[in-house]
Amino acid sequence: MALTMDHKRDSDSDKGRGVGGFSFDNEKGEGATHAEHQDSLPGFDDPDAGKSDEERAAIDRKLVRKLDIKIIPWLTFLYLVSFLDRTNIGNAKVDGLQEDLGMSNGQYNAALSLFFLSYAGFEPLTNILLKRLRPSVFIPAIMVLWGIVMTTMGLVHNAAGLMAARFFLGVAEAGLFPGVAYYLSCWYKRSEFGVRSAVFFSAAALAGSFGGLLAAAIAQMRGIGGKPGWAWIFILEGLATVLIGIASYWLVHDFPDDAKFLSNDDRKRVLRRLKADGQASAEREEFKMAYFWASVKDWKTWAFAIIYMGCDGSLYAFSLFLPSIIQQLGYSSTRANLLSVPPYAAAAIITVFIGWYADRTRQRGLCNIGISLIGIAGFAMLLGSPSSPSYAGVKYAGTFLGAVGIYPCIANTISWCANNTEGVYKRGVTLGFVIGWGNLNGIVASNIYRAQDKPGYKLGHGVVLAYLALFLLGGSLVTYFALRGENAKRRKGVRNGMLEGLSGEEVKVRGDKRPDFIYTL
Template structure:
């Protein structure tokens, strides 16, 4: 056994046998960790500081990162999700009737968005890395804001279909890009709550969108436009303006972020290195990173789990106003009644993000939350009582939204390497969003008011892919960790240089998977 393998084995000794990720290192271990992970080769701006001083400096650094990164990114995703799902609010305000569309044509418009959205997602993280976030994100926001505005100017099915397709192209880079971006700033034990706050904007968008749509729809007749037209036009203009502002409010990666001092830059890179990550450092793209992601079983396992999340997510968010309107409420009241389920989902999403960070049990968090969703859609499927069905929408929202953020963080936690992680998240999120095509076509007009087919398909997605996939992935990762702990992966580093070991990414014997 080589000296490097012995060092890695010593580092892994404090990990419990069930595969839970190790606790953060004590300062007394800093010298050993520096040797194992190559930190001794990096400048240490806090050399000579006491343990208490280091802890205080680190806490202040993380707090500053939070204020500089999270609020604006959360706002951008709120706008993004609002723009892709407000068509559901527009539908119950007369969009289908005014454009002389059939139910099938409306569903086709929904499907076209997900085809382009999913198709472009695997490529976007590479573009994000090469163009810089401060360039890439403002460009795509301005493009989708313009497209959104054009949706309010269409006169027929063809125009709406074209606009939805290009909206998917433009929006494709935001969600995978920001999740990948956050993983390049925070430790694996820190990203969950941040990603949950970011994704909670989706639930808030559903809540806020219902209120906003109800208000904007009252502009019916202004400028000769229908109320639903103004929903698209006003929200699109706001998106374009936010896109322009994002040039100054979106920061680049740690190795190039202008708001960081040289000392803080080194602190960010060192703390990620200590967490078995190299994502803050510069790395040139190679096709080997792409193939490493494609050949990794974890990529496809997370794609299956995320498929269960997104198939349910888009069915719920696109059709919730329609489902509620079939309980006997007017379009305005249906939009307003869609607010509380989303608000509850936002709160639980943030709580699960915090809980998963604290416990390291992302798989079990998925399992527990998915049971709420399964219960909710069982209520929607099995009951005809309006009160029970409305309660089912609450449990449905609670069982979907927290799992989306938690699954993406789970995938990011267990994929190391700048470009491999970017490609993996692109594949996982792209495949999940492609299932929006299914979601767009399962709530058919002929199935109202109970929509049994739609509820049954969503229920199957949650049981088979979300619950089943989470259980499989959890136990498979536990098995992988046990193999690493007993040294069955140590042969991978025999005879390799430090640089070659680093290129192994999450296959390194000292990289313990988050379960």
């Protein structure tokens, strides 16, 4: 994905005038290393006063490593557990769940849809709860709840029981993904957020990979305790989630101003580097409805929601039905679960790479555009290939391209949105809306791979292809050029009159609407 010089100039979107009227350079991290710059941050004591730039840089690198070790691994593991618990129903289906419960195809799809209905419905509220209850309390609590619900899914005897369990699983899981996306944005600079978000989200691809192996192994327990193999998938994974949730009370940390693992000096350093990055989220905010309405009235909220629905709707269609798609290529249930592993593994690697690459180039929009074309090619192969054994290899290759074209765009879109939304509560509300709307499209994804469409699944592949082309690719193109145009106006001073007559508090509420805030492309 070559960048022209013109693109490169616009890619330095974090190198403009920061919030508060001071300059910063996210690409080189100079906001954290220039002594004269750091000393200009009002309200933030400098624990490194008098140190040279080289000493400050060494301290900053050590601090970021400390944050990475303390925060990223456990949260990534939690999302792996979360995604495993919401998508293992696809593995259970190929092991006989639908037949054992006497469910029609419509009832099975309804059970999938109910999860997304509750999951998406509760997401916009969860970031406010996360902020008020503290991450170390909120995240472990919802994990214990969804672990209990997951365990009950292995005890159901009919379609109604499964539907009820899926609904409450959606309620309990609703807070994790938007909560962690918001939480990470409160710890890292905009130029650091993408790769951390990608590592976190790569757990979804790993969950698909690991889930296939785990489901194939657990299903061998069929008959133990008089229960089928699919029931043991739910029971064992649910009990494990409860234990992990309890452990999370000690392993999930609070926001920077309250985190216990930080010394007082390190806490000041974290807050100072966020402030130097132009993030008002470095300061404490009290919730006001003004932040909510600022999000609702911002065109970017809905632009990113459209982009996210393009990749998230495709994601759920892919993850829920990949075992079924592969099974229609002529493989047994166990083999289908095992063959679902390699596409997810490839997606995990590319997700992390794109997160790193987008951080370095500041071209999150172009990354979305390029990656979406790969996904479009993959589903075009699935849709256009005849349903005959001789084309099984082509279709299986299409699943690889499909996975690689979907998964990286999830983390990249969330990073793009978070980079361009300023203010603690506004960002939290915006991410809740964007992720909630995206997940609501899981209802569509749950109903497009119909049993009567086997083995070709033309309807399902066609809908996913449309989502990728219209919403992910089209939305990314429109948003990229709109942000680029707005940056040009801000650099020329066209927007400088926006703050005339406003009080300091009114200016603060404007966040990324301030003319000195330069958008990340």
